[in-house]
Amino acid sequence: MADRSPATRRSLTVVLFAVFAFLYIPIATLVALSFNEGGLPTAWTGFSVKWYGALMANRDILSAALNTLIVAMISTAIAVVLGTLLALGIETRRRKGRALEALVFAPMIIPDIVLAIALLSFFSLLKVPMGLHTIILSHVVFNLAFVSAVVRARLKSFDWSVTEASADLGASALTTFRRVTLPLILPAVIAGALLAFTLSVDEFIIAFFTAGAGRASTTLPMQIFAMIRFGVTPEINALATLVMIVSVTALTLSQRLNKGVIAP
Amino acid sequence: MRGHLAPHRFPEKTRRVQSPNTRSTLLMAPALMWLTALMVVPCGLILALGFFRRGLYGGIEYTFTLENFALIVDPLYAGIFLTSARIAGLATLIAVVIGYAAAYAIAAAPRHRQPLLLFLAVLPFWSNYLIRTYAWIVLLNREGLITQGLRMLGYEGEPPSMLYTEGAVITGLVYNYLPFVILACYAPLARLNPELAEASRDLGASAFTTFRRVILPMTVPGIAAGAVFVFVLSIGNFITPALLGGGRFQMMGNLIYAQFLTANDWPFGAAISMVLIAIMMGLLTIQAIAAEKGAGERREGTDG
């Protein structure tokens, strides 16, 4: 937007500073506290990484972290395949009906609690025993929608003439896909995968409702919820810091690979 | 060349074997089947559940009834819906005001800095919701960081009770959804043609008039879509009221949660979920109609 007076500029800078302070101070507080020897927000008693050590010794947390990785990796892998195919299918379609668009859009906007109880009722009425596998099945629902959205954005600017050229040169459909289409959309596919992975790692509500009994299907967010409910323990700060590092890394990578995934 | 003119047409060779739409259907089939089995059918199931009766000890009695939907207009539950609508509405309003200001400031920043600023604004949205909420417990509780800070500054009175208040719940909701609003507001602002604002100023309009008469109307549809999502996510939330509200506040989300995990009244919980979906669809429809109307007016106003 066009030039502004210095006064306007200054006030806009102040607004930005204030908003960023609001967004980052709570997070920064947790990170800082995770290195506080005493562990309490009441006083700074010295720098220490002992809470990270305590995390590593906590079997429940380690097992929950492992479960989270299993859920995130498998659901992302399935979602990447299904979501990419879906994106290709939609973008090569001559007419996209409203119903199709709505169906593909729905998993991203339906409130988590509704999808969660719908899946709980569904599994429970079909007497499907619940566990990590039901969390995985459920996470694929929203993950595939996000992957397909990212890949579709890329396909919108895709020059289909290259696939025609490939076909004209005698390549089979599969070869064309493997040698021409896939390399061109690969950054978007990976970006979508990283996004899905992050979503899955952080997802709590659906996992909470579709998990089975016991530690075998407790994911990290479920573990964090239990810890928060039972009071403020310094270990949470260290855990929060680690979880945020994972999310931020995956998202930064995703953003680098494909500008405009998280923010246009 | 052919490809440029008809971007969606498929290579000749393939077309001979199968029509593009058949192929497109095949490509979409696995994902659509997944969504049907694990989203459409379950959602249909809870819609159906809403018309059954709760068994004495939970469970479901398969007799048709409308009593769950009748319960929704029961003064108690209608009251809960209104209260949660108020809290969600306030949170949405505050988030939109702050988010719009932030998006405006980002859009006004030098072009090469905008992507980074936007990325930083949106980043917190993708980190763990529970952790972001927990951070506010640490800050707001009576013996928490803000109180400690005040004490360090020499404050000696009774620490104010900040956690477990409506303010805490609203703060938590605003905090969690603000990045989303910034994103929703930024898109239309960034697309805005700077010449329009300039023309308005050249014609003698003050900065405020320009904002009110030119910029705001053109960016409203994007914001409205963002606002609908924040409102629906807030009203359906159960974590923030539980953690920051100390159980003192009931949102629709808490009510659904309670029906499924504590009261064991699944049919009623299913009925409330349907109301939540209906609210969302209703608001989105209104937003879409308004946006279409707005776009029509704009075309008339600017294209001529």
Place this chain on the structure above:
Amino acid sequence: MPQSPAPLRIAATLAAGLVAAGPAAAELVISNWDGYMAPDAVANFATESGEAAEMVVHATNEEIMGKLIASGGQGYDVVFVSSPFAEVLNNLDLLEPIDAAKVPNLANLYAEAAALPHDPGNTFSVPYAWGTTGLCYRSDLVSPEPASWHDLLHPAEAQAGKVTLLGTDRWLLAAGFLAKGYSVNETDQAKLDEVEAELIEAKKTMLAFDDTTFYSKLVSGEATLVHAWDGWCNYGIAENPDIKFMIPSEGSDLWVDTMVVMKASENKDGAFKFINYILDAKNHAWAAENILYKVPNKPAMESLSADMAATYPNMGMAPADLVALEQLRDVGDASRAYAKAVSAIKAAQ
């Protein structure tokens, strides 16, 4: 318990996921409230009995009930629930009858604990811990000392905004019933309405509903007077001797937390073995020392050191005094009215 290496577990989970068969059922799954058992109890049991066992946690009765009803009890072997909920599970036919022959240590229970109104003769539930509900407070910050339920519901100016109430249906309403002099199992709608109004009023002077962290709020000073289960107040006393527990003059409820065996369990013998292990005098005493709750086990209680009762006076309460209080029972269809009243209380502004 030996942990299989991570890659194996991943592979196993994958396989389980693919056939949608859930986790292998060989391991005994015991669900209990967090911190409601000696931390080493399950491991010790596993070593002693050779049964692989895993402890999982639930935050409230309602939460585990939701899960059990949703899954038909699948995946759980032994569950710890309060007696009214054990009654519900039994009515739903989800519980395996207790096979007394397989639990010889039932003989250790106090006579009172074998004749509880909800399940005389321990046919479907075995008492694990029992006690009462009352006021837990900072004696250095609350004066005069609280005497009545009204001191919780309508605290003095100095305590306003510093009291917490238990938030789960039965105990929240019990505070109101007791304050009014009604039965804790009252089903009369008019009385329920009266209590609802009373508790809505009480919300004005309350900090939060809290079932899990009230004692740490007392220790930190965030709260000064809380509605608490006797044993959990002891956690506060352990950290700050100024914290005290008292039973209000109007009386209180008797609650009994029980162990039940799920009918869906695939290892019922293992489940009974576990219950028998807990009822062993030495183990049950070790549980009491760890969780600071009274256990209904005569030799176990008698083996506790005299210091316990000195530090935690409520540990010394005699079984006869305890069973003189009215036990919380399943209220059947009225539980819907209870849930609605609690919704109304929580929603009131």
